[in-house]
Amino acid sequence: MESVYLLIPISVLLVFGIAAAFWWSVKSGQFDDLEGPGFKVLMDDEVPQGRVAERDEKAGKI
Numbered sequence: 001m002e003s004v005y006l007l008i009p010i011s012v013l014l015v016f017g018i019a020a021a022f023w024w025s026v027k028s029g030q031f032d033d034l035e036g037p038g039f040k041v042l043m044d045d046e047v048p049q050g051r052v053a054e055r056d057e058k059a060g061k062i
Helices: 004-027 036-042 049-059
Strands: none
Touching: none
């Protein structure tokens, strides 16, 4: 029974800590764009300028 007197306040503090972390993440914009990072993985990177000239020379455009 004595352990309940210790566990209840610890669990209440833990719940408040988790709620505060969730509130901070919502206010700081962590959940604003949930789909964007997933699409960024699928998109190709742009070719750097030095590579564009090399690619055009190989293709016979220059």
